[in-house]
Amino acid sequence: MPTASRIDEVRNDLTDLAEAVANAHELMQAMVKMLHERMLKYNWVGFYMLEPGASPPMLVLDAFEGATTPHTRIPLNQGICGAAASSGQTVVVDDVSRDPRYLACSLETRSEIVVPVFVHGKVVGELDIDSHFAAAFTCEHQDLVQYCAKLVAEKLETARTLNVKPGTLNHES
Ligand code: SME
Numbered sequence: 001m002p003t004a005s006r007i008d009e010v011r012n013d014l015t016d017l018a019e020a021v022a023n024a025h026e027l028m029q030a031m032v033k034m035l036h037e038r039m040l041k042y043n044w045v046g047f048y049m050l051e052p053g054a055s056p057p058m059l060v061l062d063a064f065e066g067a068t069t070p071h072t073r074i075p076l077n078q079g080i081c082g083a084a085a086s087s088g089q090t091v092v093v094d095d096v097s098r099d100p101r102y103l104a105c106s107l108e109t110r111s112e113i114v115v116p117v118f119v120h121g122k123v124v125g126e127l128d129i130d131s132h133f134a135a136a137f138t139c140e141h142q143d144l145v146q147y148c149a150k151l152v153a154e155k156l157e158t159a160r161t162l163n164v165k166p167g168t169l170n171h172e173s
Pocket of ligand 1: 112
């Protein structure tokens, strides 16, 4: 199947998924599974969320699919992950061996994308995807991953707007 139609198909299924699940954490778990299974070049897919109240701020590994990573906690001044969370910008690295910020998870990783998740204008976490293929994250893929981050952000925003207590409905549960 051409990449464009696979992306469209997965995007539609993610939209349906977001409507079907009960909360943001369920969405994150099902989303990483779907992306890992269906997108052939997405070899590691995971969310890092900012630890509430941590000083200094810390990204903590949440739902993920793929090899176990040694990087379960990442300060904002480290890694591609730290760069995306601290700048609030999507970071795409076509060749991780040429980026001094890169923290290695798997020796096979060649390229990476990290997209921040915003709730009410603030970064609360990010979606990180590694590929065994160089330059895997073209514009179409950036759009898809940003759409994923937006779906999770909307679920988190709904929970926080409803003033749901931590640990009952949103991703902290
Ligand atoms: N490569 C990331 C670290 C996370 S692992 O890839 C899962 C980084 O440079 O921040």
